[in-house]
Amino acid sequence: MTDPLRRSLPLTSRPGNGILFRRNGESIAVGRFLADVAALAARLPPRTHALNLCADRYNALLAFAAALSRGQVVLLSSDRSERRLAEISAAYPDLALLVDAEIEAVRGEAPWEPPPGAIRVAPLAIPRPDGPNPRIPLDQVAVIGFTSGSTGRPAAHPKTWETLVAATVAAGERFGLQGGADIVATVPPQHMYGFETTIMLPLHVPTTSHAGPCFYPVEVAEALHAAPGPRVLVSTPLQLRALLGAGTAMPPIEAVISATAPLDPALAAAVEAGWNTRMLEIYGATEMGSIASRRTLEGDCWTLYRNVSLRQAKDMPDGTEALVEGMAAPVPLADAVELKEGSQFRLLGRRTDIVKLGGKRASLASLNRILLGIPGVEDGVFAVPEDLDRNPSARLAVFAVAPGLTAEAILAALRREIEPVFLPRVVTLVPALPRDAVGKLPRAALEGLRRQVAGLA
Amino acid sequence: MSSALAIESEVASLIVEALHLETRAEEIDPDAPLFGEGLGLDSIDALEIALAISRRYGFQLRSDDERNGQIFASLRNLAAHIEKHRQR
Numbered sequence: 001m002t003d004p005l006r007r008s009l010p011l012t013s014r015p016g017n018g019i020l021f022r023r024n025g026e027s028i029a030v031g032r033f034l035a036d037v038a039a040l041a042a043r044l045p046p047r048t049h050a051l052n053l054c055a056d057r058y059n060a061l062l063a064f065a066a067a068l069s070r071g072q073v074v075l076l077s078s079d080r081s082e083r084r085l086a087e088i089s090a091a092y093p094d095l096a097l098l099v100d101a102e103i104e105a106v107r108g109e110a111p112w113e114p115p116p117g118a119i120r121v122a123p124l125a126i127p128r129p130d131g132p133n134p135r136i137p138l139d140q141v142a143v144i145g146f147t148s149g150s151t152g153r154p155a156a157h158p159k160t161w162e163t164l165v166a167a168t169v170a171a172g173e174r175f176g177l178q179g180g181a182d183i184v185a186t187v188p189p190q191h192m193y194g195f196e197t198t199i200m201l202p203l204h205v206p207t208t209s210h211a212g213p214c215f216y217p218v219e220v221a222e223a224l225h226a227a228p229g230p231r232v233l234v235s236t237p238l239q240l241r242a243l244l245g246a247g248t249a250m251p252p253i254e255a256v257i258s259a260t261a262p263l264d265p266a267l268a269a270a271v272e273a274g275w276n277t278r279m280l281e282i283y284g285a286t287e288m289g290s291i292a293s294r295r296t297l298e299g300d301c302w303t304l305y306r307n308v309s310l311r312q313a314k315d316m317p318d319g320t321e322a323l324v325e326g327m328a329a330p331v332p333l334a335d336a337v338e339l340k341e342g343s344q345f346r347l348l349g350r351r352t353d354i355v356k357l358g359g360k361r362a363s364l365a366s367l368n369r370i371l372l373g374i375p376g377v378e379d380g381v382f383a384v385p386e387d388l389d390r391n392p393s394a395r396l397a398v399f400a401v402a403p404g405l406t407a408e409a410i411l412a413a414l415r416r417e418i419e420p421v422f423l424p425r426v427v428t429l430v431p432a433l434p435r436d437a438v439g440k441l442p443r444a445a446l447e448g449l450r451r452q453v454a455g456l457a
Numbered sequence: 458m459s460s461a462l463a464i465e466s467e468v469a470s471l472i473v474e475a476l477h478l479e480t481r482a483e484e485i486d487p488d489a490p491l492f493g494e495g496l497g498l499d500s501i502d503a504l505e506i507a508l509a510i511s512r513r514y515g516f517q518l519r520s521d522d523e524r525n526g527q528i529f530a531s532l533r534n535l536a537a538h539i540e541k542h543r544q545r
Contacts, residue, residue: 213519213520213521215500215503215504215520216504216507216517216518216519216520217507217508217511217517218517218518218519219519219520238501238504239504242504242505242507242508245508245512246507246508246511246517248517358499358500358501392501393476393501393505420499421499421501425476425477425478425479426479
């Protein structure tokens, strides 16, 4: 029984005929979705947590909604590696694994066999027109997102239903979506940014998400063409550069939104000119969700969503923390910021220990610790390329002192410990690192070393 | 050199150029996986390769191309896929 004193909000605030999703040429209305949710919820085993690995975006929404309606906490992770699944099962032993058929066709990956006991998620074969709209307690933990923690182990970041709904409504207002929009996204539903914009948004703002492959430029263009609009493209600097580079013809697009990494203003200008649209950016992090936005070409000031405020952190002289509606504790920002009038701020650059690649963050200190932990590595360091913040395909490099090891052996050892995106593109073996008197490695010295090695090779 | 070998070495060079790899093209094992264990590429690289392929060979990669995992399973498979779909 639901506790009558526990405040709650419905799963969706959309009317039954509102179009929630487009999938395989079909428009899926709220009523049909609710019937799909009820049917899946009835099939779920009684567990405390559910890992939502669904590759199809509509299935990912169904898995989330059904688990939520059963009071289960949904874990957002798209990492299906054996190691990660074992870690998650160890941390959350009472776990349901939710998968779909589409998962096996994910690009570039070996065919994947779900572990026994995994629940297959799919819409009803024969659609039903309506189902109950469950009420979800505001203080229920709805999802847990993960970041690479300072120890190299992913850290868990829970979000209540209240936090998610408040952020969704704030985003809908910020981007003027109350009149309706078709959202085509290149980011996976398990990434916090993709989850907010394509799973949460259609539940409480009259937007329509798109299910189906949306990775390669031609697919993105086709998905946009198929949407009646107004169209919004949710993407990343990397994808936008690929889309522009492919020269694919685009239908009219109301707005393009980018997140996960700073957007080069030149790329923003090319998007606005090429597609005759507005290029917007979201600032956020898995720990707190999206908290601010800007139009890239209008300058470097970000405007906070109305569910968020920023303040100087008490214990960190150059630190700032975010107060997010529905979250009990303030969240420290990974970047140094300058607070401005009203709800605006400027980013002063990332705090130096954090690197961000492919929408994921890692601490350099922890990457270096992993490198130094490899037997045979006497000294070593991860080097960050100068253009990391501008070049979406920039990668890390490693310099190592390891007389008995080959570069391949070091790479193989790193591969067992760290996420692929943080693997060094180049491992350079050197006789010694140019450490200064206090043992630090000035960037210029590393750059000199890199040139020297390249010249000798 | 047979035409299959010729396209394989051409695609190997394309990958090395597109991704700025330190590996030499002729060092890429034609049967080793491009992603994960073998060459260690990931989805960021998949996009770069897709872009280079569309420029050089005039066609676009798709996620539902007869199982994308197969195409990227090895240099040999990728080269065969390109040979089959190239427009130029």
